[in-house]
Amino acid sequence: MKIEKKMKQSSRQWLCRQLNDGFVKQASTAGYRSRAIFKLMEIDDKFALIKNATSIIDLGAAPGSWSQLLAARAAENAKIVALDLLPFAPLDRVHQYVGNFEDMALQSAVAEYLEQKADLILSDMSPSTTGHRQIDHLKIMALVENVLIFACKILQMDGALVIKIFQGGEEKRFASHLKTIFRRVVFFKPQASRNESREIYLVASGFVLGRP
Ligand SMILES: C[S@@+](CC[C@H](N)C(=O)[O-])C[C@H]1O[C@@H](n2cnc3c(N)ncnc32)[C@H](O)[C@@H]1O
Known part of the structure; x- marks a missing residue:
């Protein structure tokens, strides 16, 4: 056959x-390792998040295209940490962790490596999909709630957070929650994100509060 x-x-x-x-x-x-790099390029061209960040965390980083852009655009003294369930080929300037972001020991290891609070956290994590829209939406919402808890512990005042979600109903409530913690919160759909995809990014900047 x-x-x-x-x-x-x-x-x-x-x-x-x-x-x-x-x-x-x-x-x-x-x-570039993936077409996903163009999404972060658009986000950064619009919101200028990378150039002034000195402590950056890239969650869901494999195969590494966002980290490639971070290494190219971040200041020379910036520390960049990339984390994913899957290993990927090493990149200059990028310190890589392999494992589940929800593992608290891994979160502590990231915080220890940075030695200071982060000023930019990016999450392009996508949990494995089931094919069932609503279940996939709820899975990613559960994950991003954990990203927010992590961000509230490790972000410095005025820091920024970029999070991918799959739309499905809960995103507005989540955005409203973000607005109580960050001064500016916007939904952003990069042109490089496929029209048929329910993926969208929340770009939150001006972190003001230490609790989720
Ligand atoms: C769309 S890819 C990221 C692409 C990446 N931003 C790039 O530019 O190359 C999503 C990634 O999220 C990772 N991921 C999903 N759930 C995760 C978790 N709980 N912990 C760590 N990584 C996770 C997957 O392994 C996958 O590599």
């Missing part, structure tokens, strides 16, 4: 989309 026949329809659609995706081609030509 031909290989294509064996492939599930969804895999064929994914492959077709990848082959025709301008961002995938651009990323590969430029030596």
Whole structure:
């Protein structure tokens, strides 16, 4: 039987989309590890978060394209930590941790390495999907609630947080909660984020409160 026949329809659609995706081609030509880098480029071009940050945490970092951008744009003295369930090829200037972000020992290790509070936390984490929209939405909302608890412990005053979520109903309540902790909170859908994807980013800056 031909290989294509064996492939599930969804895999064929994914492959077709990848082959025709301008961002995938651009990323590969430029030596970026993933098309996801263009999402962070857009976020940073609009909100200018990276250049003044000296202590940065990249959650859900594999295969490392956001970390590539951080290493390229952050100040020379900036410390950059990347964390993911999966290991990825090392990058200059990026200190990598492999494991589950929800592991408290790992969170402590990150805090210890930084030696100071963070001024920028990015979360592009996507929990494994079930294919059921509402369940996937609730899974990522549970994860981002933990990111917020972590951020409240480790962010310095005026720090910023960028979090990916999948829309599904709970995001407005979460954004309202963020607004009690950060001075500015906006939803941002980068052009590099596929229209059909329910993914959207919350960009929160001006951290003012130490408790979630
Ligand atoms: C969309 S990818 C991130 C792409 C990355 N920003 C880049 O530019 O290369 C999402 C990542 O989140 C990671 N992830 C999901 N849940 C996680 C968790 N609980 N702890 C750590 N990483 C997690 C996955 O392993 C996956 O690599």
